[in-house]
Amino acid sequence: SGVVAERAGGAALETLRRVFGYEAFRGDQEAVIEHVVAGGDAVVLMPTGGGKSLCYQIPALVRPGTGVVVSPLIALMQDQVDALRALGVRAGFINSTQDFDERRVVEAQFVSGELDLLYLAPERLKLNSSLELLSRGKVSVFAIDEAHCVAQWGHDFRPDYLALSVLGERWPDVPRVALTATATHATHQEITARLGMPDARHFEASFDRPNIQYRIVPKAEQRKQLLAFLKEEHAGDAGIVYCLSRASVDRTAEFLVRNGIAAVPYHAGLEGRVRAEHQSRFLREDGLVVVATIAFGMGIDKPDVRFVAHLDLPKSVEGYYQETGRAGRDGLPSTAWMAYGLNDVVQQRRMIQSSQGDDAFRRRASAHLDAMLALCETVECRRGRLLQYFGQEPQTGGCGNCDTCLSPPETWDGTVAAQKVLSTIVRLDRERRGQKFGGVHIVDILLGRRTAKVIQFDHDQLSVFGIGEDLTEAEWRGVVRQLLAMELLGVEGEHGALVLTEESGTVLRGERKVPLRKEPKRPTTRTPAAAK
Ligand code: ADP
Ligand code: ZN
Numbered sequence: 001s002g003v004v005a006e007r008a009g010g011a012a013l014e015t016l017r018r019v020f021g022y023e024a025f026r027g028d029q030e031a032v033i034e035h036v037v038a039g040g041d042a043v044v045l046m047p048t049g050g051g052k053s054l055c056y057q058i059p060a061l062v063r064p065g066t067g068v069v070v071s072p073l074i075a076l077m078q079d080q081v082d083a084l085r086a087l088g089v090r091a092g093f094i095n096s097t098q099d100f101d102e103r104r105v106v107e108a109q110f111v112s113g114e115l116d117l118l119y120l121a122p123e124r125l126k127l128n129s130s131l132e133l134l135s136r137g138k139v140s141v142f143a144i145d146e147a148h149c150v151a152q153w154g155h156d157f158r159p160d161y162l163a164l165s166v167l168g169e170r171w172p173d174v175p176r177v178a179l180t181a182t183a184t185h186a187t188h189q190e191i192t193a194r195l196g197m198p199d200a201r202h203f204e205a206s207f208d209r210p211n212i213q214y215r216i217v218p219k220a221e222q223r224k225q226l227l228a229f230l231k232e233e234h235a236g237d238a239g240i241v242y243c244l245s246r247a248s249v250d251r252t253a254e255f256l257v258r259n260g261i262a263a264v265p266y267h268a269g270l271e272g273r274v275r276a277e278h279q280s281r282f283l284r285e286d287g288l289v290v291v292a293t294i295a296f297g298m299g300i301d302k303p304d305v306r307f308v309a310h311l312d313l314p315k316s317v318e319g320y321y322q323e324t325g326r327a328g329r330d331g332l333p334s335t336a337w338m339a340y341g342l343n344d345v346v347q348q349r350r351m352i353q354s355s356q357g358d359d360a361f362r363r364r365a366s367a368h369l370d371a372m373l374a375l376c377e378t379v380e381c382r383r384g385r386l387l388q389y390f391g392q393e394p395q396t397g398g399c400g401n402c403d404t405c406l407s408p409p410e411t412w413d414g415t416v417a418a419q420k421v422l423s424t425i426v427r428l429d430r431e432r433r434g435q436k437f438g439g440v441h442i443v444d445i446l447l448g449r450r451t452a453k454v455i456q457f458d459h460d461q462l463s464v465f466g467i468g469e470d471l472t473e474a475e476w477r478g479v480v481r482q483l484l485a486m487e488l489l490g491v492e493g494e495h496g497a498l499v500l501t502e503e504s505g506t507v508l509r510g511e512r513k514v515p516l517r518k519e520p521k522r523p524t525t526r527t528p529a530a531a532k
Contacts, residue, residue: 011062012037016054019061019087026051028203032177033058036141041176041200043147043191047207047390048181048322049301049329053080056143056177057117061089065140066115070122072146072158077119084117093119094130110137122149122160131170139174142167144195147178151190156182156364161194168196176200182318184391207321207390211328212336214382215403216375218478218519219341222311223255229309229337230261230289237306238282241291242323244312244347252311253291266292297323303330310338313348316368317375317389340376342439342481346496349484354494373485379409379517414516417471417479418488418507420446424464425489425498426508431462436497443468443476478519488514 012033016022025033029051032042036059046052060067071077077093084091092106092115109115110133124130144150150161167176178191178200192200217225226241241256243249246267256263262285264278282290283302290296294314308327314320320338328334352365375385382402384394398405424442428435435457444451445459448466459465468476480498483489490501506512 012058015058015061019089020054020057021087025054027205029054032203033062035201036175036177037062039173039175041197042178042203043188043197043200044177044179044203045188046179046181046203046205047325048318049325050181050205052145052179052181055179056141057084057089059141059175059177060117060143063140065138066110066113067117067141067143068134068139069117069119069143069145070125070164071119072122072149072160074121077121081117081119089116090114091117091119094124095119095121096123107133113138122158122164125166126160126163131166135170139171142171142174142176144176144178146180147191147195148180148182148187150194151187152194165194165196181322182390184389187391204392207387207392208383209325209328210399210401211331212324212334213401213403214324214336214386216338216340216382217403218474218481219339219344220474222339222341223252225339226252226309226311227256227259227261230256230307233335234307236287238285238287238302239289239305239307239309240297240323240326241289241309241311242294242296242314243291244293246293248311249291249293256289256291261289262287263289263291266290266296268293268295294319294323297326300326301329302326304332305329305334306332307335307337310340313338313340313344313376314372315348315365317371317386318368320372320375321386321390338376342477342484343496345373345481345484346439346491349491350494350496353491370485370487377482377485377517379404379411381405410518411515412518414479414482414514415507415510415512417468417476417516418483418514419510420464420468421476421480421483421489422500422504422508424462425500427462427464428459429500436492436499438496439477439480439498442498443473443480446471446476447473472519475519479516482516483514486514 012030016025027050028044028046032044032055035042036056044052044055056067056069074095074097077095081091081093092109094103094106106118110118120130144164146156149156149158150164151157176195176197178195178197180191188202192198219225241252243252246269249265249267253263253265264281266275266278278290282288305327308324310323314323324336327336348369352362352369355362355365357365371389375382378385381394381398382404383399387394400406421442424445428437441453444454445462445465446468448469450460454460471479480489484491487501488503488507490499491497492499507514
């Protein structure tokens with residue numbers, strides 16, 4: 001078998017160079033490909049951008065027959081197939097976006113052995129017609145992409161994935177490779193159990209990106225903070241700035257240009273031609289900053305991106321990791337910088353509440369958001385939290401290359417402050433039924449400010465008016481933000497009014513302590529120790 005493996009290895013490397021034009025394999029790719037080409041099953045954990053596709057594309061090309069790829073990302077299939085065809089690979093897909101005739105053509109190609117790769121949506125495999133189709137051709141390998149979707153208690157569970165166990169039963173001699181970027185150990189167990197792959201070899205890449213420095217700062221004046229960060233630490237560097245909305249992308253790009261930074265916007269609202277031009281300038285030119293929605297970056301492989309900045313909170317840790325992971329592919333020091341504030345939490349909680357999805361969707365979205373918030377509010381090593389999130393062991397004693405390691409945040413007992421915020425909300429609620437208020441107004445009351453709104457509602461007459469003069473505005477915003485993150489406060493209605501949650505009572509009754517992260521007195525872009 002040593003000879004067989006060697007020959008397989010030779011063919012794999014030859015295919016990598018001839019078809020894909022790459023010199024060498026990365027990380028676990030070679031080991032996975034050799035194992036699968038030789039007929040073994042594999043479960044592959046690699047971060048996004050790690051190079052999972054080649055792990056099944058090359059076996060599909062080396063082994064006789066067609067590689068069948070099950071992927072839930074229907075929207076990407078056309079692009080993936082186009083990209084493969086451009087390399088001379090015979091690829092096709094079958095999904096619900098096609099009409100009958102288009103599908104017939106692809107099916108005929110598969111049966112007559114004219115395809116190297118066939119992409120299928122998972123729901124297809126519930127259909128007997130699809131299984132019969134597969135038995136009429138020759139399958140070289142099954143690839144199950146986004147394999148964590150089979151995990152019932154995971155964030156992205158898709159019932160259609162449960163039907164995939166049929167592949168091993170009907171085609172016991174065809175190797176299967178399950179791939180994911182987001183598996184914890186529990187999810188891995190579930191993948192092997194539910195897909196019926198007890199003998200699969202597991203390949204697990206490290207998620208650590210040691211050259212990326214992670215920093216999350218409290219948001220004050222986000223664009224000014226960004227500008228200071230760019231000028232102080234990344235003058236002339238190429239980087240990506242992510243914003244949530246198109247409007248905010250446009251405004252931020254204009255602001256940077258006005259302040260002497262070479263920056264271009266990128267979002268789906270721009271004309272295709274403009275988008276393509278900005279993308280190619282980013283790849284070609286030195287030191288261009290792209291301000292973008294998350295649409296930007298898919299398939300971008302620029303090695304010298306020196307920073308990724310977030311002006312808005314990503315919806316999940318996966319998203320954050322993937323986006324920040326575009327920095328420093330060349331292994332040189334790079335920064336993942338994010339400004340994060342109270343409004344981010346309010347906005348995202350509101351978006352989840354008002355979303356079209358069902359309850360299960362909302363629960364998943366909330367769980368994703370909670371994990372992201374926990375990363376933002378942690379007083380521990382950020383890299384450690386990230387690694388733990390992906391089910392990997394963090395370095396003991398911290399990484400020494402994130403803001404919390406470089407300048408450990410102080411904590412304080414925020415129980416009394418939390419009680420002040422919560423009892424203000426209780427008072428407001430009692431006083432005027434149905435009328436609810438947002439964080440800004442509540443902080444104004446605590447600080448004893450006679451704003452127009454305070455006067456309008458006679459809130460200067462409340463017993464809680466001015467009881468918070470011991471803390472600054474930024475500190476109060478920090479308290480409210482952290483209470484929201486811990487779900488000791490909730491959000492209601494389209495204006496993001498603050499409301500109590502089930503847990504709030506435990507704080508009001510003094511049954512629970514509330515340790516909080518100390519806000520910096522003045523908003524800074526960098527942690528002092530990080531200055532070089
Ligand atoms: P994933 O599916 O894990 O997110 P991809 O398979 O899309 O990652 O690969 C990410 C990028 O890395 C792609 O642009 C791909 O062409 C590139 N890539 C993958 N393997 C190699 C390699 N061995 N050498 C150079 N580039 C590679
Ligand atoms: Zn650290």
